[in-house]
Amino acid sequence: MRSFAYVRATTVDHAVAEVTADPDATYLAGGTTQVDLMKDEVFRPGRLVDITRLPLRDVTSDNGTLVVGALTTMEELAAHEVVAGRLPLVRQALLLGASPQLRHMATLGGNLLQRTRCRYFRDPGVACNKREPGAGCSAVDGFNRMHAVLGTSPACIATHASDVAVALLAVGASVRVRGQDGERVVPLTEFYRVPGSTPHVENVLAHGELITHLEIPLLPPGARSGYLKVRDRASYEFALASVAAALVIDDGRIRAAHLALGGVGTVPWHVPRAEELLRDAAPDAEVFSAAAEAALSGAVAQSGNGFKIELGRRAVVRMLSTLAEES
Structure with a gap:
């Protein structure tokens, strides 16, 4: 591991200023x-700004949203x-995502x-x-057995490893982001970037911007x-394939549907077309098969x-x- 400078941030604004000022x-x-x-010298920052003491560890409910x-x-x-x-x-994705120690x-x-977790990304050689x-x-x-089949490009086929990101994407979660220009809220559906020709750019965060909170809509009672x-x-x-889903079924019809995939995409993969097929349909094998086909449409x-x-699909x-x- 290479040497680096270390700073302990005292406030969110202090942390943002420290990172923004230093590329x-x-x-x-x-x-x-x-x-x-850092130990493998894949990631070599010259300065670490420790944010672990900042007051960003609260969980509250606000009008049907968990903050x-x-x-x-x-x-x-x-x-x-x-x-x-x-x-x-979300709870199941968290528990399946890592060991208790982690x-x-x-x-x-x-x-x-x-x-x-792509082995080639983690090998500087x-x-x-x-x-x-x-x-x-x-x-x-x-x-490339573990690699992505959705959202790939000739420049990159690496999979996104997070489990909970898939569940959060399915329910329509957003992140609050603080930067020097203030705060903004970014839906997870707009947060991640597929590799295209710039696989090193993985999300929409500008340098120095900090995720401060997650906004997670609660599913309705009965979902x-x-x-x-x-x-x-x-x-x-890590997942070969994973599925986060939620259904509201009433009077023999699917009234609401949420669906996202993991383990198969270069980013947590939202499938709005599959959700559309499920809504107002009968919950049967035929419609579930059609949703599965739509979910993997375009896979390479x-x-x-x-x-x-x-x-x-299965x-x-x-x-x-x-x-x-x-x-």
Whole structure:
């Protein structure tokens, strides 16, 4: 690990000013991924601004929305009674996303910003456009079984690793962002950027902007929701395909539907077309199959991950069928 300067921020404005003023500076929160990347010299900041003592760890309800401080840990949010009662899909995604030790350290803001687990990104000895723009993508012609089939480009096929981001995307969550020009609110549907020709640009944050809170709409009473994570093993493994879904079923029809995919996209993958097919339809195998086809529409397989397309479809059908049975 290379040497770096260290500053402990005393206020949100102090933190923003410190990072904005230094192009080589970044924020430090739980550090569960960041420190590993620094040790491997994949990530080499010259200055860390520690934000762990800032008052961004509160969880409150406001007019049907859960407002969560970005420094709230995964474990704290998973244990919150409102999340357990009104957002089961978020709770399940949190619990399936990491070991208990990591959940007690990792913050919600950091989880949304975590870097890919692509082995080529994490190996400085091979080419990676996400790590070094213009270097090439070793995964395209390499071992790509875990890589994305949605949102890919010739420059990058790396998957986004977050589980909870998928669940939050499904329910329409947003992030509050503070920068030197003030605060703005960004829906998660607009937050992430597919790689295109600039895979090193992963989201819409400008340098120095800080996620301060998450705004999570609560599902209505009576909604059924869940998070299905398909992986090679049950113990601490990333998703091959995952599905976050919520349905409101009344009088034999689907009145509201929320659906997002993980493990198959370069970003947490929202599927509005599939949601449209579900709304006002009968909750049966035919409509669930049509939604699954729509959810994986446009998928492009690489040499080693074509199975993910059918796996993703089956995961969608299974998740929706489970929720319909519970209703």
